[in-house]
Amino acid sequence: MKEKHPFYVINRSVLPEVFLKVVEVKNLLENDKMLTxxxxxxxxxxxxxxxxKYKDAIFPFYDKGKSEAITVLIHLQDEAGRLSDVLNYIAGAGGNVLTINQMLPMNGIAIINLCIQTAGMNMTIDDLLRGLGNLNGVKEIQILARE
Structure with missing residues (x-):
């Protein structure tokens, strides 16, 4: 019988030390390509x-390692050039916008739904979201899905 829930979210404070060390090794290898x-x-x-033994079984919640795309919802000030700033930032990070859906602006805020291919990015997803959140006109940003 196939297990109904093969994945769990667990607080790092209760993980055995070996799992945390595996994540540290993965981070080292990702940041220093010359390291064996x-x-x-x-x-x-x-x-x-x-x-x-554990490298394919543990990964940070927001950086699955094999993530290919994220879908984000952005509340953006309705001003000329704001969406262009967002798209240019994503392109500069090496991300590829797969889909864009924009609702009609209400009360000066446009709600944008973007699906972004993340496999070729030159920064982490957390860094991308932080950078997008710091752009002028971005009022709110959240991840809706990861694939």
Whole structure:
């Protein structure tokens, strides 16, 4: 019988230390392409076998590692050039906008729904969202879905 819920969200405070160390090794390897798995595991203090045993089973909630696309909802001030600023920022981050849906502006706010391909980005999804949130005219931003 197939398990109904194969994934769980767990607070990091209750995770065994080995899982947190696996995430640290993955971060090291992602940030330093010259580093070997052996060097990274030695630096963090776990065995290579532990790393390989758990590397495909744990990942940060907002950075699944294999995420290909996100769908975001943006509340944007209804002014000329604001949507262009958002799209240019995404392009500069290496993201690819797959779909755009915009509702008619109400009370000076346009609600934009974007699906963004994230596989080729030169920054994390968290950094992308933080940067978008700091753009002039962006009032609110939230992730609706991850694929």
């Amino acid at each position: 798995v052996q060097e990274a595991t030695e630096q963090i203090g776990i065995s290579r076998s532990s790393f390989y």
